[in-house]
Amino acid sequence: MSTSTLKSEQARFTDQDRELILATQEGLPLVSDPWGELGRQLGMPADEVLSRFQHMQETGVIRRVAAVPDHYKLGYRYNGMTVWDVSDDAISTMGQQVGDLPFVSHCYRRPRHLPYWSFNLFAMVHGTSREEVEHKAAQIRELLGDTCSGHTILYSSAILKKTGLRLRKQADKP
Amino acid sequence: MRLDTVDQQLINHYQRNLPVCERPYREMADTLGISEDEVISRLAVLQQQQVLSRVGPVFEHSQAGASLLAAVAAPVEQIDLVAARINSAPGVNHNYAREHLYNLWFVMTAPDEDTLDERLDELEHQLKLPILRLPMVEGYHIDLGFDIDWDALP
Numbered sequence: 001m002s003t004s005t006l007k008s009e010q011a012r013f014t015d016q017d018r019e020l021i022l023a024t025q026e027g028l029p030l031v032s033d034p035w036g037e038l039g040r041q042l043g044m045p046a047d048e049v050l051s052r053f054q055h056m057q058e059t060g061v062i063r064r065v066a067a068v069p070d071h072y073k074l075g076y077r078y079n080g081m082t083v084w085d086v087s088d089d090a091i092s093t094m095g096q097q098v099g100d101l102p103f104v105s106h107c108y109r110r111p112r113h114l115p116y117w118s119f120n121l122f123a124m125v126h127g128t129s130r131e132e133v134e135h136k137a138a139q140i141r142e143l144l145g146d147t148c149s150g151h152t153i154l155y156s157s158a159i160l161k162k163t164g165l166r167l168r169k170q171a172d173k174p
Numbered sequence: 175m176r177l178d179t180v181d182q183q184l185i186n187h188y189q190r191n192l193p194v195c196e197r198p199y200r201e202m203a204d205t206l207g208i209s210e211d212e213v214i215s216r217l218a219v220l221q222q223q224q225v226l227s228r229v230g231p232v233f234e235h236s237q238a239g240a241s242l243l244a245a246v247a248a249p250v251e252q253i254d255l256v257a258a259r260i261n262s263a264p265g266v267n268h269n270y271a272r273e274h275l276y277n278l279w280f281v282m283t284a285p286d287e288d289t290l291d292e293r294l295d296e297l298e299h300q301l302k303l304p305i306l307r308l309p310m311v312e313g314y315h316i317d318l319g320f321d322i323d324w325d326a327l328p
Contacts, residue, residue: 027230030218032199032210053231054194062231067188067217069319070227075327081272081279092312099314102321109312110243117276117306122243128326154272154279161261161269161280 013061016044020052021061028065071105072159076126080133081154082140083119085112090147091121097143098123103136118150130155177225180208182324184216185226189319192229232317240290241283242309245276246301253277256301263297265290276306 019042029037036046056062086094091109099107106124127133137153183206193201203210220226248256260269260280269280284290298305
């Protein structure tokens with residue numbers, strides 16, 4: 001999967017979809033018939049729940065459905081945000097290649113803000129030690145070659161807040 | 175955290191996508207060669223232990239509104255205060271301290287772009303610190319997990 005924002009009206013969801021998002025944003029019911037269970041909660045037939053869910057996947061409202069691990073809990077205690085100053089003409093190609101590395105969990109292009117911030121490529125790397133993060137960053141450095149004129153690694157020292165995207169019933173509605 | 179081979183396989187196979195079909199856990203069970211009940215109970219335990227942060231949908235942020243990554247360079251002696259102010263601002267859903275001049279990194283969200291700008295302007299005014307605004311320009315690999323090297327884990 002390559003890019004980015006499918007920002008469009010067509011992908012906006014209906015009120016029923018919204019109900020379904022509210023009912024599943026903490027997770028799917030862990031029962032043999034999760035759609036039937038959701039259907040009972042929402043007053044909707046099970047097959048409608050499933051087809052709405054599949055439709056939201058197709059339109060990109062749902063990015064994926066997965067068993068999402070907490071990497072920190074698994075033992076990846078070092079989370080390095082590696083940031084790179086990559087030449088503008090190379091960034092799309094190189095960004096894709098860096099994003100394809102098996103150990104990179106997120107990879108984005110973001111704007112520079114000169115003179116304060118010169119890094120335009122962000123790649124998130126996780127490790128059980130700093131050495132592991134540095135070893136992985138060295139592989140990215142090698143891949144970028146001449147297209148890169150500087151980089152640094154920002155290690156996280158504390159998670160001060162972490163909540164996924166949450167819809168709220170009223171408050172956040174425009 | 176030490177996990178047995180079946181738990182490792184569950185995560186390896188399904189951390190990116192799980193089947194969205196009539197009986198998802200039964201299909202997973204067939205793939206792994208265990209019973210549906212075992213899939214369900216293992217997922218429940220892993221979720222309870224917070225090894226899995228969730229079993230379910232990951233929503234596309236851009237479709238629920240606007241968001242961006244932001245950073246501030248907080249004076250070290252004020253970092254707790256600045257972090258608390260950021261955390262209580264509307265729309266902030268992640269905030270990490272990082273070892274850098276820009277030492278607080280957070281994600282600000284809003285129903286639309288205009289509200290996002292207003293929220294950032296308001297927070298900037300409150301903090302009396304410039305906010306570095308780093309929206310995504312292009313995504314090359316968006317939160318799809320990565321291959322876990324189980325042997326390397328403590």
